[in-house]
Amino acid sequence: xxxxxxxxxLLAGIGWEVDFRASGGSAAWRGAGWSAQEADGxxxxxxxxxxxxxxxxxxxxxxxxxxxxxxxxxxxAPPLVxxxxxxxxxxxxxxxxxxxxxxxxxxCAVAPGLMRAGETSVLTCEHPGFVRLDRLGAGADDRPLxxxxxEVRLRRDTGNAVPVAPPRPGSALLELIPFVPRLxxxxxxxxxxxxxxxxxxxxxxxxxxxxxxxxxxxxxxxxVLPAAGFSPAVLRIGLTPLLTKDLLPAQRLAVxxxxxxxxxxxxxxxxxxxxxxxxxxxxxxxxLIFVTPDAVPMRSFxxxxxxxxxxxxxxxxxxxxxxxxxxxxxxxRGDGLAEAPALAVSQRFVxxxxxxxxxxxxxxxxxxxxxxxxxxxxxxxxxxxxxAQRKAGAEVLGLLRFANTPxxxxxxxxxxxxKAALAKADIELYLHPDGxxxxxxxxxxxxGIRWHTLVHEPDAEAAAVERDQVIKLGFLRRKFEEGxxxxxxxxxxVRSEPQKIGVVMPGFAAPxxxxxxxxxxxxxxxxxxxxxxxxxxxxxxxxxxxAVLVELNRRGANTLLYFVPAAPDRPAGTVELLAPGLMRAxxxxxVILTTGEHANDFDWVRVAANAWLLNKDAxxxxxx
Amino acid sequence: xxxxxxxxxxVMNAWLESCQVADDGMLDIPYQDYIAMIRRLLEPVExxxxxxxxxxxxxxxxxxxxxxPSATVxxxxxxxxxxxxxxxxxxxxxxxxxxxxxxRAETRVRAARGELRVVMQKAAVLGIVRRxxxxxxxxxxxxxxxxxxxxxxxxRGGFASAVxxxxxxxxxxxxxxxxxxxxxxxxxxxxxxxxxxxASGAVASAQEHFWRAGYxxxxxxARNSHQ
Numbered sequence: 001x002x003x004x005x006x007x008x009x010l011l012a013g014i015g016w017e018v019d020f021r022a023s024g025g026s027a028a029w030r031g032a033g034w035s036a037q038e039a040d041g042x043x044x045x046x047x048x049x050x051x052x053x054x055x056x057x058x059x060x061x062x063x064x065x066x067x068x069x070x071x072x073x074x075x076x077a078p079p080l081v082x083x084x085x086x087x088x089x090x091x092x093x094x095x096x097x098x099x100x101x102x103x104x105x106x107x108c109a110v111a112p113g114l115m116r117a118g119e120t121s122v123l124t125c126e127h128p129g130f131v132r133l134d135r136l137g138a139g140a141d142d143r144p145l146x147x148x149x150x151e152v153r154l155r156r157d158t159g160n161a162v163p164v165a166p167p168r169p170g171s172a173l174l175e176l177i178p179f180v181p182r183l184x185x186x187x188x189x190x191x192x193x194x195x196x197x198x199x200x201x202x203x204x205x206x207x208x209x210x211x212x213x214x215x216x217x218x219x220x221x222x223x224v225l226p227a228a229g230f231s232p233a234v235l236r237i238g239l240t241p242l243l244t245k246d247l248l249p250a251q252r253l254a255v256x257x258x259x260x261x262x263x264x265x266x267x268x269x270x271x272x273x274x275x276x277x278x279x280x281x282x283x284x285x286x287x288l289i290f291v292t293p294d295a296v297p298m299r300s301f302x303x304x305x306x307x308x309x310x311x312x313x314x315x316x317x318x319x320x321x322x323x324x325x326x327x328x329x330x331x332x333r334g335d336g337l338a339e340a341p342a343l344a345v346s347q348r349f350v351x352x353x354x355x356x357x358x359x360x361x362x363x364x365x366x367x368x369x370x371x372x373x374x375x376x377x378x379x380x381x382x383x384x385x386x387x388a389q390r391k392a393g394a395e396v397l398g399l400l401r402f403a404n405t406p407x408x409x410x411x412x413x414x415x416x417x418x419k420a421a422l423a424k425a426d427i428e429l430y431l432h433p434d435g436x437x438x439x440x441x442x443x444x445x446x447x448g449i450r451w452h453t454l455v456h457e458p459d460a461e462a463a464a465v466e467r468d469q470v471i472k473l474g475f476l477r478r479k480f481e482e483g484x485x486x487x488x489x490x491x492x493x494v495r496s497e498p499q500k501i502g503v504v505m506p507g508f509a510a511p512x513x514x515x516x517x518x519x520x521x522x523x524x525x526x527x528x529x530x531x532x533x534x535x536x537x538x539x540x541x542x543x544x545x546x547a548v549l550v551e552l553n554r555r556g557a558n559t560l561l562y563f564v565p566a567a568p569d570r571p572a573g574t575v576e577l578l579a580p581g582l583m584r585a586x587x588x589x590x591v592i593l594t595t596g597e598h599a600n601d602f603d604w605v606r607v608a609a610n611a612w613l614l615n616k617d618a619x620x621x622x623x624x
Numbered sequence: 625x626x627x628x629x630x631x632x633x634x635v636m637n638a639w640l641e642s643c644q645v646a647d648d649g650m651l652d653i654p655y656q657d658y659i660a661m662i663r664r665l666l667e668p669v670e671x672x673x674x675x676x677x678x679x680x681x682x683x684x685x686x687x688x689x690x691x692x693p694s695a696t697v698x699x700x701x702x703x704x705x706x707x708x709x710x711x712x713x714x715x716x717x718x719x720x721x722x723x724x725x726x727x728r729a730e731t732r733v734r735a736a737r738g739e740l741r742v743v744m745q746k747a748a749v750l751g752i753v754r755r756x757x758x759x760x761x762x763x764x765x766x767x768x769x770x771x772x773x774x775x776x777x778x779x780r781g782g783f784a785s786a787v788x789x790x791x792x793x794x795x796x797x798x799x800x801x802x803x804x805x806x807x808x809x810x811x812x813x814x815x816x817x818x819x820x821x822x823a824s825g826a827v828a829s830a831q832e833h834f835w836r837a838g839y840x841x842x843x844x845x846a847r848n849s850h851q
Contacts, residue, residue, distance in 0.1 A: 213737060240738045245656040247705055270738060296740070300725070302732040310735050504639060504660045505631050 015066060015154035016054045024151075029053065032341065033125075041148040043075070046338035049125045051152065056117040063112050065157040068095070068123075070106040071171070075131050075145035077138040080220065080291060082259035084146050085278035088176060089124040090114055096176030097279050100147070101259070103168070108176035109157065123152075128276065128333045129260040136254060136264070137293055144338040179279065182327075185230040187320035198226050200317060205290075207308055214315075215242075216290050217308040225286040225319060232282045232319035234330045235262075236547050238408060240270040240313040242296055245535075251311055254291035257281050263335040267312070268538040272411055274546035276331045282319065290314070322550050325557055325622055329579035330550060334543030342576035342584075344618035346610035350573035354602040358392075361609050370394040372608045376561070377480075377489045379548070380405030382497040383452065387592045388604030399473075399480035402452040404497055407544055409448035414551040420446045421477035429466040431457060440465045442473065487556035487623060490583070490611055493548055494563040496590030498534035539564045542578070549582055557623050561611050563587050573606030577614045580622035585611065629804060630760060631664040633796050635842040636753070640746055651749060655733060655740035662727065663700050665756045668801070669721055671696040672711035680708060719787070721759035727752055750796075757791040763802035771799060798840045806831040806838075807846035815843060 020026040020042045027037065033049030034042050056066070074084035087097035088108060095108045115121045127146035133139040190200040192214040205221030208214050241251040250268040254261060258281040265273060277286070292311030299306035322330050332340070352360050358369040365372070370393035378385035378401050386401035399418065400410075413420075420426040426446055431438040437458050442451040451473070455465050483489055545562040552558045561583040566572040572588035585607040589600045615623075639661070645652040653661075676695035677684030683698050692698040699710050705724050713720070730752065733740045742749075767786035768775035774789050783789040790801050811830035812819040818833045827833045834845050 209735065211736075215735065242735065242740065243738060244659065244740065246701060247656075247659065298733075298735075300728050301740075302730060303734075313737050504657045505635055505664045 015057050015060060015156060017151060017153040018051070018053070019151055020149045021151075026149075031122075035143055035145070038148075041073070041150040043143065043145045044125065044127055044130070044147045044149065046130060046144050046340065047126060047128045047146075047333050048340040049127070049147075051123040051125070053115070053121040053123050053152070053154070055119040055121065056115050056154070058117050060117050060156070062117075065112050066110040066115065067155040067157045068108050068110050069151075069153045069155060070149065071104075071151040072100065072106065073103045073148045073150070074100045075133070075147065076101075077131055077133060077136050077261075080136065080254070080256050080259075080289060081129070081131055081261050084127055084129045085260050085280075086147060087126045087179075087279070089126070091121050094179050096178045098174050098176050099258075099260070099278075099280060100174065101172070103171040104174050105171060106174050106176060110154070115154075128278065128331070129262070130333075130338065131261050132264055132337055135252060135293070136291065177280070181324070182231050182233050182279075182321045184323045185228070185232070185321045187236075187318045188228040188232075190225050190317045190319070192223075192314055192316065198228075200225050200288075207305065207310070213313045215308075215313055216292050216295065216311040217305075219292055219295055219309055219311075221290045221292070221311075223288050223290075225282075225288060225317065227285045228282070228319045230321060231279075232277055232286075233321040233327065234277060234319075234546070234550065235275050235286075235288075236272055236318040236320070236550065237275065238272045238315040238317075238411075239267070240315065241267045242310050242312065243268070248294065248296065250538075251292060251294045253312060254289075254293075256289040256291065257286050263333060263543060264337055265335045265541070265543065271407055271544055272547040273541075273543040274330065274334060274550060275543065276333065286319075288317070320550065322553060326550065326553050326581060329582040330546060332542060332546065332579055332582075334541055334546050336541050336543075339542070339578075342578050343580075344577040344614055345574065346576075346613045347571065347574045348613060349606045349609050350571045352606075354599055357602050357605060361605070365609065365612070367612070368393075369605050369608075372612050373605065375489060375612065376492050376608060377401070377483060379410055379491050379493045379552075380497075381407065381410070381493075381495050384494055384496060384590055384592045385492045385604065387594060388601060391592075391597070391601050392605050392608075397476060397479055399476040400449075402454065404450045406448060406497075407495065407540075407548070410493075410548065411551055413444075413447045413449060414548070414554075417481060418447075418477045420444045421473045424470050427466075427470055427473065429453075429462060429469065440469075442469055481555070484552065484555040484558055487558050490559045490561050490615060491552060492561050492563070492585075493540065493545060494590055495537050495540045495544075496563075498536055500534050542584075545582065545584070553581070557581065559583060559615060559619060559622060561585055561607075563590065563607075572600075572603040573610060575607055575610035575614055577618050580619060583611055583614060583619070628668045628761070628802060629845065630668050630757075630795070630801060632840050632842060633798055634840050636661070636664075640749060644746065649746040651742065651744055651746050653742040653744075653749075655742055658731070658742045659705070661753075662704075662724075662756065665753060666700055666704055666721055666759070668760050669699075669710050670718055670761055671699045675712050676703070676708075676710065679712075683708075718761055719759050722752075722755045727756075754791045754795070757795050758787060760787070760790065760801045762787045762790045762794075766803055767794075767799075767801065774799075800835075800839065804834070804839070804845045806834045810847050811838075811843075811845065818843075 018026050018029050022037055022039045026042060029052050031050035031052055033044055033046050035045045076082055083099050083101045085097065086100055088095040090110065091114060093114060098106050130144040130146040132144050133141045188198065190198055192200050193208045194212050201224040203222040203224060205216060205218035206214060207217035243249060243251065250266045253265045253267055255263050255275050257277060260278060260281065262275040295309035295311035298308045298310060349357060349360060361369050373389045373392045373394035374396050377398050380400050380403055382404055383402050386398065389396060421444065426444050428443045428445065430441050430443060432441050437456040440453040440455045442453060453465060453469050540562050545560060549560045552560055559581050563585045566586040566588050570586040572586055574586040576584045578584055587603050592601060640651060643651045643653045673695040676699065677687055686692045687695060699708065704721065707723055707725055709720055711718060731742055732744050734743050764786045777783055778786065778789065790799065808830045812822060818830060821827045821833065822829060834843065
């Protein structure tokens with residue numbers, strides 16, 4: 001953008017200017033969320049950028065309003081990404097939002113008293129639609145860019161006495177739009193393909209197969225969601241990527257609505273993603289665009305529809321506005337490309353030797369480790385947290401404590417309040433194929449959830465086990481629902497259950513890379529023993545945790561703690577409060593053995609202690 | 625020790641039959657298993673480690689940094705499927721495998737949730753198998769010396785070469801394309817029933833067992849390089 005020309009006559013009306021061009025001196029005012037200086041401005045990077053602004057001039061009357069002006073250009077990738085969303089908060093007061101489709105000057109009124117003479121102010125700029133151009137095939141830039149800022153100025157607002165300086169030709173003049181709170185609304189589930197209502201209107205780039213699965217069938221697939229009758233704050237999308245082990249282990253997916261990028265995901269398994277909708281998107285229906293750069297070109301194969309490029313099966317889309325307590329958590333962009341700093345981080349006890357850990361926790365927190373662990377309830381996806389509780393001396397009742405709950409299965413169960421756990425006809429008892437003696441297992445096919453009974457074949461008759469377990473499951477379900485309504489626990493979510501896959505044909509030179517069809521190993525007894533390998537699942541993403549969090553909060557103010565692998569700046573045991581109600585824990589390993597004591601067992605306790613600390617401090621407001 | 629080995633036809637056939645979904649021989653195979661089948665058939669292909677690393681510098685750097693243990697592993701895991709060559713194209717003493725793009729173009733697939741599935745007649749899959757087998761480095765002299773009847777047929781002009789016979793018939797007849805040396809101690813330790821047979825004198829050695837029965841039973845002659 002060229003320099004903004006400010007006529008000499010108008011300078012008298014200007015409180016101050018910060019020039020972001022190379023010739024200016026903006027570095028002193030820039031906080032987090034900015035890229036390096038470039039000739040004609042500075043790019044914001046990630047979802048949030050912060051400026052420390054000069055105070056009002058000393059001669060500024062206390063009762064005089066002001067106008068803040070931003071000269072900026074959005075990062076766009078037409079024809080897909082044609083706008084950026086920007087919202088401003090000054091000294092903790094939300095000023096408003098605007099949609100920016102090109103070079104623009106954004107103006108907003110600053111009420112008297114919001115800024116003070118001689119005191120700096122903090123301006124937070126949210127721009128969740130940042131774009132990784134390289135992932136859209138729109139260049140090589142790998143920075144998550146949103147806005148290039150040229151100038152920020154404060155103008156004395158003296159009515160008509162000082163005319164507004166025009167932005168340069170071709171640059172729009174935009175006033176910030178005040179926020180209107182979005183009212184909570186029940187979810188609306190859009191049908192894709194088949195019958196039912198409301199239905200998503202599939203535009204170009206789709207294929208509905210003979211099984212009724214709805215595929216993205218081009219690099220760009222568009223659909224329209226009819227108006228939901230309210231202004232939705234989030235979309236939750238259930239989808240399954242088309243993958244081939246080794247050759248295509250993940251598919252990228254960009255989701256665009258109203259010309260704004262909602263997320264750029266890398267999807268490695270069937271899942272559900274939560275994408276926040278900026279204000280102004282979705283009030284009258286939503287045009288949703290799925291961009292799938294890794295879609296498989298079917299012309300490479302002998303295939304009936306060679307013109308197609310298949311990427312994802314889209315199973316469902318839900319539009320909703322969660323309760324206000326969740327707005328901050330639900331508005332985070334969860335694709336993992338760039339994140340705003342956590343609200344709070346707790347790393348107590350991460351360096352405490354395991355032999356001293358329990359005693360130190362009790363001494364410093366006044367709570368026994370076992371009691372700490374009782375304050376959590378596992379949502380899965382396996383028994384790891386339940387075992388960690390047991391090892392810490394906490395035996396608690398939990399519906400999903402010893403269950404295998406893939407993410408989509410968990411959402412199905414939460415979505416209908418696990419009613420199937422009360423219906424004997426929906427509960428199936430079977431024997432686990434491995435183990436000697438074999439364990440009785442429970443399954444609810446409607447959800448795709450399996451439970452350990454911890455009862456083995458020689459110890460009881462199947463009919464008796466089934467009778468007892470059905471009663472137990474119903475009881476646990478009732479306790480689970482009471483817990484959700486009570487909102488006293490922190491719910492934990494891990495994804496670590498490995499997928500066990502048989503080897504098709506053992507080979508010599510290549511690593512084991514193939515999965516097996518059912519029964520293959522039995523056909524080839526010469527492979528003694530039948531060989532299997534385990535595929536470690538991808539760690540949970542923020543977008544997936546958000547999808548669960550929203551569902552979890554229908555009945556009460558429930559905090560979710562999800563687990564990810566540790567990183568150099570997040571050693572095992574670290575817990576971050578990402579937003580009220582949403583925490584993230586770091587673990588070195590998710591493996592926990594049923595017997596013996598291992599160093600890794602104690603990381604679960606460290607996590608519990610740090611989550612407990614955050615919950616009674618920074619997260620306390622969420623529970624009120 | 626790198627040992628060349630071809631997955632035996634009975635193993636291949638048992639797997640294909642397990643994928644059969646109709647009496648007419650129609651197969652329904654997860655695409656990634658089909659890829660695994662191709663990998664198994666490519667295992668005996670010689671990969672020129674030096675040439676490969678030089679011809680594909682990015683891979684060469686990956687090998688140097690330890691990302692890939694060898695050019696052979698890269699070729700089997702990725703290179704072949706990226707249409708890379710295993711050795712210099714001007715070489716005439718070895719035959720490059722059928723390009724993957726050609727196989728893919730003949731591979732009839734359907735899209736299922738989360739995966740592609742190969743839906744083809746067993747005969748069509750075996751046709752692709754045979755064409756891949758043309759890249760197996762058959763030891764012409766050993767093959768002719770070992771299978772005298774085949775040598776006679778080649779001499780009569782029934783087959784162009786040992787490779788040709790092996791790809792057309794030899795593989796399904798469970799013939800060996802080259803001598804496979806058995807690691808005696810490993811074999812006897814891995815297969816206790818063979819150890820008993822050798823101890824009782826029913827077979828003379830692990831090598832003899834592998835020749836007479838072990839190969840077609842799907843046993844390995846030596847430690848798998850990845851075991």
